[in-house]
Amino acid sequence: MRVVVVGKGAREHAICASLVNHHEVVCTTGNPGIAEICQVEQRKPEEIDADLYVIGPEVPLVDGLADRLRSMGRKVFGPGADGAKLEGSKAFLKEVLRSAGVPTAGFAVFSDIASAENHLRSANGPYVIKTDGLAEGKGVKVAMDLDEALFDVKQKLSGSSFGDAGRRVVIEDYMSGPEVSLFALCDGESAAALPVATDFKRLFDGDLGDNTGGMGAHSPVPWGDADLVDQVMQSIVQPTLVELKRRGIVYRGVLYAGLMLTEAGPKIVEYNVRFGDPETQVVIPRITTDLGSLLLQAASGRVEEQPTIDSRAALTVVLSSEGYPTAPKVGREISGLVDASNVEGVRIFQAGTALRDGVLVTAGGRVVSVTALADTLSEARTNAYLAASMIRFDGVHYRTDIGAAAVARIAERAERGNNR
Numbered sequence: 166m167r168v169v170v171v172g173k174g175a176r177e178h179a180i181c182a183s184l185v186n187h188h189e190v191v192c193t194t195g196n197p198g199i200a201e202i203c204q205v206e207q208r209k210p211e212e213i214d215a216d217l218y219v220i221g222p223e224v225p226l227v228d229g230l231a232d233r234l235r236s237m238g239r240k241v242f243g244p245g246a247d248g249a250k251l252e253g254s255k256a257f258l259k260e261v262l263r264s265a266g267v268p269t270a271g272f273a274v275f276s277d278i279a280s281a282e283n284h285l286r287s288a289n290g291p292y293v294i295k296t297d298g299l300a301e302g303k304g305v306k307v308a309m310d311l312d313e314a315l316f317d318v319k320q321k322l323s324g325s326s327f328g329d330a331g332r333r334v335v336i337e338d339y340m341s342g343p344e345v346s347l348f349a350l351c352d353g354e355s356a357a358a359l360p361v362a363t364d365f366k367r368l369f370d371g372d373l374g375d376n377t378g379g380m381g382a383h384s385p386v387p388w389g390d391a392d393l394v395d396q397v398m399q400s401i402v403q404p405t406l407v408e409l410k411r412r413g414i415v416y417r418g419v420l421y422a423g424l425m426l427t428e429a430g431p432k433i434v435e436y437n438v439r440f441g442d443p444e445t446q447v448v449i450p451r452i453t454t455d456l457g458s459l460l461l462q463a464a465s466g467r468v469e470e471q472p473t474i475d476s477r478a479a480l481t482v483v484l485s486s487e488g489y490p491t492a493p494k495v496g497r498e499i500s501g502l503v504d505a506s507n508v509e510g511v512r513i514f515q516a517g518t519a520l521r522d523g524v525l526v527t528a529g530g531r532v533v534s535v536t537a538l539a540d541t542l543s544e545a546r547t548n549a550y551l552a553a554s555m556i557r558f559d560g561v562h563y564r565t566d567i568g569a570a571a572v573a574r575i576a577e578r579a580e581r582g583n584n585r
Contacts, residue, residue, distance in 0.1 A: 169213050172221025175534040176442035179449045183456040186279040198515025217461050223439050227253040228424040242460040242521050243418040252438040255335045256297050265408035267401050271338040280316045293337040298330030302378040334379035334440035342426040345389045346444050349402045352468040353415040362444040370566045377490045381567030384447040387574045446514050446534045447479035478542040480568045481534045482553045487531035487560025497559045498525045505552035510538045543572045
């Protein structure tokens, strides 16, 4: 089968790396790392013939790329623009969740500053403020005090911080608990679950600093088991598909459920309409089934096969440029990738990279994802950080605590078990 993958990040690199095991793969627009494993094109997807199209980023989905390809008779893994509104508009998402009876935080939607400020003054903190539109994973503010919340609302609604994407905001009730992500491959009516993962959005250790697109991830997570997956599929994913269908939306693609495990049970934080980044870099390597076959089934409206999963653990560490996420420095030479990739179980997935006169340089905020697969999460963490330490470019930054809490939780459980 010939597959076109749309995108140029580490997510698409991980998808291509799995697909090439069984299929001919073309990636548009790709990156230097992807070009090492498959054909890379600069043409539009509509101009390339293939049996299946896999759309990686959210922007082309919101812009209707899947609709255009389907109008040409192509098989596409990715929702149309109507389904992509789940990510393109957080207000629409919350309306769907409410209609579907899916557990989520209470919310209100505002487009004028005075009404939003009045709401905040009448609410209890912490305050969760989200841009309605797309903001590359950076549009969520969890403000601990009222003054911080008021400032954020004013910046968003005035267009100062996120332009038109922030001129409408969703203000949600604060939820607490561990966060996990679950990918569901959807055919419009039913879905197959992939392994649970967790990611780390804040720039610095200890979940401090700015929100980013993601600084690392791991799968599995010690607080997510088979019972949790079944519960999420039955009480969250399936009711969502039913509600979408009731609205005339046939959703064929991945539903990325961002979940908060609250004391009252799992609740939806957000849906994304594409594979998450960096979660893809730890989930896809654990799938031992032919990924292309799974995606084609969903695109064809008939998920018939449950994916088989490698029992090993995966952990990824994102190396970012100096200045990320606000003003990343680019054009800095990257070295050490070959040595890093020789560490046991390690794969390097490139994102913000480019070739300049034959030299690999930084070309974006998140530069590479260093992923390790090992028998235990502790081993995967050790190997990923060993490999990360070998990669160098001026201003390189990465968190040093990815997976630390999960490894400690696993060790604590083991200790309790030994003491019984």
